[in-house]
Amino acid sequence: MGDIHEQEESSQVWLISFTDVMALMLTFFVLLFSMTEPAKQDWSEVTSALHSEFNKFYGSFQTLGPQDTINISRMNFNQALNIDYLESLLASANAQSRFLDNVTLNKMGDRLVISLPRELLFEPGQASVKEDGTRALYALGGTLSRVRNQIEIVGHADPRPVSEGNRYDSNWELSLARAASVAGILETVGYDKDLIIRGSSSGRYEDLADIGDEERRLDLSRRVDIVVLSHDGRRQKIFDETTP
Structure with a gap:
């Protein structure tokens, strides 16, 4: 053993x-x-x-919780941004660029309206964007090109008839051409999603009825609005496909 x-x-x-x-x-x-x-x-x-x-796997969690400052690089751009937050971002951009001094932001329900006056963008009766207007659109485009919200460009004009000999036969054609010019610059800056372009002519002139100064009212009616919607523009299904 x-x-x-x-x-x-x-x-x-x-x-x-x-x-x-x-x-x-x-x-x-x-x-x-x-x-x-x-x-x-x-x-x-x-x-x-x-x-x-x-x-x-964890990138989406970086956007949760309170933020000390507004920082566009922290946002998740795979979906439309909240309109209130986007308004804060654009207000911050406006404060940092002198070319945006005359640009106004107005939240209207589920949309944010960025209004650019005619004197910033165009010469009277023209649709080609001026140099200062181009710089202003470049300053805005840096933010807008990074969001997925649906954007509409709406041109406006005053109710006065177009001048004789003008290349545009109506205020509607002029307002549409101006909207197209603004849209073209935003695409140049880098906004690669579909843009909706509208010519409103003088149809929104009555919205400014509370402005007593007629000349001021006419000036404001000759503008281009960049309308940022609260959704990304994708069509929603009304009925389920399996519904007979």
């Missing part, structure tokens, strides 16, 4: 030596790793891959 017990003990001695060797090898490799300096490019690729995977 004694011989058998001694044989069992001696048959397990190699495990101790093997464990010691593995521990020494692990220590050796850790030491080698600590002494090496990884290639900067390889390390950047690893961190970029980890960041991409993290955002795929």
Whole structure:
């Protein structure tokens, strides 16, 4: 019996030596790793891959909770932005650009109306955007190009007949051409979603009835409105497809 017990003990001695060797090898490799300096490019690729995977699953949580400041880079642009929040973003942009001093923001129900006066954008009777108007649209386009909200461009005109010899036969044609010019610049800036363009002629002149100064009222009626809707423009299903 004694011989058998001694044989069992001696048959397990190699495990101790093997464990010691593995521990020494692990220590050796850790030491080698600590002494090496990884290639900067390889390390950047690893961190970029980890960041991409993290955002795929947890990126939406970054937009939750209160924010100390309004920062457009923190927003999730895969859906239409809240109109109140977008108004705050644009108000901040207006305050930072002198070209937006005469641009007004008005929240009207489920939409935000950005009104640009004629004197900022166009010469009288013309539809080509002036240099200052282009700069103003570039300042606005930096924000608008990054949101998914549906946008409409609405041109307006005063009720006075167009001047004789004008290239546009009616106020409607002039207001539509001005809306198209503004839309073209927004697309140049980077807004790549569908834009709805409307010419309202003098149809909204009556909305300014509370303005007593007639000249001021006429000036405000010659404007272009950028109307930002609360949705992204995708059609909603009224009936379920399975309904017979």
